[in-house]
Amino acid sequence: MTTLDLLRRLMGDVPVFELGHVWLAGAGPGDPAHLTLDAVAGLAQADVVVHDALVDPRTLAMRRDGAVLEFAGKRGGKPSATQADITRRLVELARQDKRVLRLKGGDPFVFGRGGEEALTLAAQGIPFRVVPGITSGLAGLALASIPATIRGVNQAVILATGHGADTEEGLDWAALAATGQPIILYMAMKTLDRIAAALVAGGLSPETPAAIVVSATLPGERVLTSTLADIASDAEAAGLEPPAIVAIGGIVTVREQLLALMPRVLEAVS
CATH class of the missing domain: 3.30.950.10 (Tetrapyrrole methylase, C-terminal domain)
Structure with missing residues (x-):
């Protein structure tokens, strides 16, 4: 039984991750036990997971076979991608018809810069969905x-x-x-x-x-x-x-x- 099969048992209709779409998702406070079912659905369908440093490796291991991981962590005082680079990459991947899961620790709209990314995606005409997470x-x-x-x-x-x-x-x-x-x-x-x-x-x-x-x-x-x-x-x-x-x-x-x-x-x- 696949992850999507299990989700269908729990949720009924599982949200479909369309090609060329971006999901801005929260991975919760750390332990995968606190993931939402929608976030798991994103992991089970995404082609690319663009993730932050605080996303637990066990959560990333739940991605579907063949999904690519791209690190986009921002840690204070350490070399990290700029927000402009991250957002630009989300747009690039979506325009390549990838299903892009932007996975952040906590909730994407609580000090996660998800609002900035959503505004840019909207301005660029990229379809997106917000998947709230439990803020730490x-x-x-x-x-x-x-x-x-x-x-x-x-x-x-x-x-x-x-x-x-x-x-x-x-x-x-x-x-x-x-x-x-x-x-x-x-x-x-x-x-x-x-x-x-x-x-x-x-x-x-x-x-x-x-x-x-x-x-x-x-x-x-x-x-x-x-x-x-x-x-x-x-x-x-x-x-x-x-x-x-x-x-x-x-x-x-x-x-x-x-x-x-x-x-x-x-x-x-x-």
Whole structure:
């Protein structure tokens, strides 16, 4: 039984990947267990998979026989393809009548530059489809026992990028601090010290709970909890490196509460 046969059992009608089309798909937070069925359908039909660095090898191994892999990873501080090059390649492949799966970690429209690629494809007359994925900023925290929202703690959550935190074009961190709502940071490890200082200067207490989840959902996952004042130095001391998600706010304290209660739960069901 093929992958498409299994998908038909689960989905009924499987979306058809047409020649000359591009699917902008999310691969989820890492572990292939969190792929959507539509993303698997794309892997089962694509001629070319243009993928980012954070897509798990096990996910790529699910591609159909004969499908070509093209690496288009963008990792901070390392040689990588420019966004213009990647988008140009998507157009080239589609015009060669290839079924092109553009596979990104997380969700393509959450700090994945999928919006930029969609706009270019549309301007060039290339048919495309968006296949949402589970963003690591939510799933990674949830699986680390940190809820993005919890009644009595927050009424909103802020998703922000750490890129540009040290430039004039960066975010107004004082304005974010003034909301009093938890902040979830993507791509913030290199600028975490400056972000933390800016948030404290903007009014957040230095004792605000903070956490880092590294390699979320994967076997090498690591979770560090600290305070806003110490999170950057603690991360450096622990040798934590990207990919990582950072959470700042009262939602972080739920992790410790759950971990403290879990032995009782396990004892009750044993």
